[in-house]
Amino acid sequence: MSRSERLTRMLAPLGIGILLLALWQAAVAIEHVPAYILPGPAAIADSLWRNGPSLLASLWITFRITMAALLAAAGLGLLLAIAIAESRWVEIAVLPYAVALQVTPIVAIAPLIIIWVGSNFFSLLICAWLVAFFPVVANTTLGLKSADHNLRDLFLLYGATRWQRLWRLRLPTALPYFLSGLRISGGLALIGAVVAEFVAGTGGAETGIAFRILEAGYRLEIAKMFAALVLLALTGIAIYGALGWLNHWLLRHWHESVLRREP
Amino acid sequence: MAQPVAPLVTLTGVSKLFEQGTKALDGVDMRLAEGEFASLLGPSGCGKSTLLRIVAGLAEPSAGAIAWLGDRAPARGEIGFVFQEPTLMPWAKVFDNVALPFRLVGAGGGEVAARVEAAIAGVGLAGFEDAYPRQLSGGMRMRVSIARALVTAPRLLLLDEPFAALDEITRFRLNDDLRRLWQERRPTVLFVTHSVYEAVYLSQRVMVMSERPGRIVADMAIDLPAARSADLRTSPAYGEVCRALSRRLAAEVAA
Ligand SMILES: Nc1ncnc2c1ncn2[C@@H]1O[C@H](COP(=O)(O)OP(=O)(O)OP(=O)(O)O)[C@@H](O)[C@H]1O
Numbered sequence: 001m002s003r004s005e006r007l008t009r010m011l012a013p014l015g016i017g018i019l020l021l022a023l024w025q026a027a028v029a030i031e032h033v034p035a036y037i038l039p040g041p042a043a044i045a046d047s048l049w050r051n052g053p054s055l056l057a058s059l060w061i062t063f064r065i066t067m068a069a070l071l072a073a074a075g076l077g078l079l080l081a082i083a084i085a086e087s088r089w090v091e092i093a094v095l096p097y098a099v100a101l102q103v104t105p106i107v108a109i110a111p112l113i114i115i116w117v118g119s120n121f122f123s124l125l126i127c128a129w130l131v132a133f134f135p136v137v138a139n140t141t142l143g144l145k146s147a148d149h150n151l152r153d154l155f156l157l158y159g160a161t162r163w164q165r166l167w168r169l170r171l172p173t174a175l176p177y178f179l180s181g182l183r184i185s186g187g188l189a190l191i192g193a194v195v196a197e198f199v200a201g202t203g204g205a206e207t208g209i210a211f212r213i214l215e216a217g218y219r220l221e222i223a224k225m226f227a228a229l230v231l232l233a234l235t236g237i238a239i240y241g242a243l244g245w246l247n248h249w250l251l252r253h254w255h256e257s258v259l260r261r262e263p
Numbered sequence: 264m265a266q267p268v269a270p271l272v273t274l275t276g277v278s279k280l281f282e283q284g285t286k287a288l289d290g291v292d293m294r295l296a297e298g299e300f301a302s303l304l305g306p307s308g309c310g311k312s313t314l315l316r317i318v319a320g321l322a323e324p325s326a327g328a329i330a331w332l333g334d335r336a337p338a339r340g341e342i343g344f345v346f347q348e349p350t351l352m353p354w355a356k357v358f359d360n361v362a363l364p365f366r367l368v369g370a371g372g373g374e375v376a377a378r379v380e381a382a383i384a385g386v387g388l389a390g391f392e393d394a395y396p397r398q399l400s401g402g403m404r405m406r407v408s409i410a411r412a413l414v415t416a417p418r419l420l421l422l423d424e425p426f427a428a429l430d431e432i433t434r435f436r437l438n439d440d441l442r443r444l445w446q447e448r449r450p451t452v453l454f455v456t457h458s459v460y461e462a463v464y465l466s467q468r469v470m471v472m473s474e475r476p477g478r479i480v481a482d483m484a485i486d487l488p489a490a491r492s493a494d495l496r497t498s499p500a501y502g503e504v505c506r507a508l509s510r511r512l513a514a515e516v517a518a
């Protein structure tokens with residue numbers, strides 16, 4: 001990519017964004033839309049500035065839940081995928097339940113979990129984990145099963161143990177699949193955490209960003225609602241970006257998806 | 264031609280019927296003498312790869328038997344296998360790819376490193392130890408694959424059309440390398456190819472397989488001097504042997 005092309009790539013979305021914001025501001029000003037229906041970007045920026053510290057504190061709580069759920073999804077998802085790939089029996093016995101959990105909407109399960117576990121960090125963590133779990137399992141299982149047939153034969157020929165086949169062949173093959181599952185899960189974990197907070201709907205000391213959105217809605221503080229949404233969206237983008245970077249860094253030497261042909 | 268030495272491996276009546284009903288091999292009788300260089304020619308899909316996999320112990324014959332010299336089936340690392348594709352681990356450097364056979368038996372250390380380095384140098388890739396497969400050309404990858412098959416100094420070397428995807432210049436060079444290596448170390452070699460010229464250039468003996476289901480329908484000793492080089496390729500004797508083999512191949516495959 002040339003310098004000028006890179007510049008265009010940066011400037012084009014930025015330009016569109018600025019243009020839309022300007023139109024928005026103009027429309028709100030000209031039409032005299034009341035701030036409790038649609039605040040203009042300036043009002044939102046102002047609210048972001050004034051409520052920033054307290055919103056960030058709430059965001060931090062949601063972020064922690066998201067990260068914990070993502071880590072749990074990565075770890076447990078990897079383990080389950082290995083169990084499924086290594087044993088047909090596990091696949092037959094467990095997979096239907098994993099699929100059932102995946103297709104049941106989290107909003108429908110969250111109240112139950114909150115009743116059982118109570119409205120705290122762990123119930124929210126479980127909800128976020130439930131939605132983040134499946135993509136890791138599905139992708140990693142596929143990856144573990146995708147090892148090259150000839151390489152498998154080669155390992156057999158040299159008498160590799162099951163453990164060696166897993167560690168030296170199946171896991172490296174599955175790494176790109178695992179990472180792309182993780183990228184999907186990153187976004188889902190955040191959604192899961194937000195949905196769970198909505199359902200839990202608690203105030204008190206430990207309030208996540210989703211509750212702040214609800215709260216601002218009740219009070220018709222629409223600008224604050226938007227400010228919280230902006231922070232939430234930025235967090236989602238940051239998680240996605242960080243996982244993309246991790247993917248790139250881990251696969252930089254060998255995987256086709258991250259290699260660029262030198263001109 | 265009488266077998267000069269005791270056969271390393273003897274196949275009698277080996278057949279292979281795949282589960283879904285394809286009969287790939289039908290009564291293959293084959294003997295490989297210890298230290299000989301034999302080639303296997305045959306039309307596509309006649310079961311050459313299947314036969315190689317059976318000899319390597321990677322597939323079970325549906326009928327027939329394989330007997331090894333002294334009733335001793337080869338141990339780990341005593342068979343080297345070169346697949347039609349380079350079959351390298353893309354996440355591992357050249358060194359680690361070639362060192363794989365040692366790593367899998369838990370061997371390491373200075374002596375292993377020296378052998379790996381020597382094998383890499385032996386295929387003309389010294390200096391590329393730290394490269395990833397992706398950074399190599401197709402011919403270089405194939406040479407890595409060959410180095411990996413040779414690094415354990417196997418008694419039996421099975422090669423499945425290893426040079427099929429290469430250009431002629433590279434193929435000729437790798438032919439010469441393989442032939443030199445065989446003369447130095449005298450492993451038993453079973454070499455699958457589609458090329459009559461390649462088979463004649465390399466081998467002491469060429470076996471011809473029929474259309475699927477494959478059987479060995481011709482077995483021809485190659486009467487050419489042991490020292491083979493580029494000069495041989497243009498000699499009338501070589502041309503004559505190639506012609507004779509081509510005729511046999513055409514006759515047998517048509518029959
Ligand atoms: N795992 C398998 N399951 C079912 N059929 C198979 C399998 N492997 C090979 N076959 C069939 O057996 C036959 C012989 O295959 P094989 O790969 O041994 O041929 P080949 O002589 O090596 O061909 P080529 O020269 O094209 O590589 C083919 O018809 C193929 O379809």
Ligand SMILES: [Mg+2]
Nearest residue numbers: 311312313423
């Ligand atoms: Mg084949």
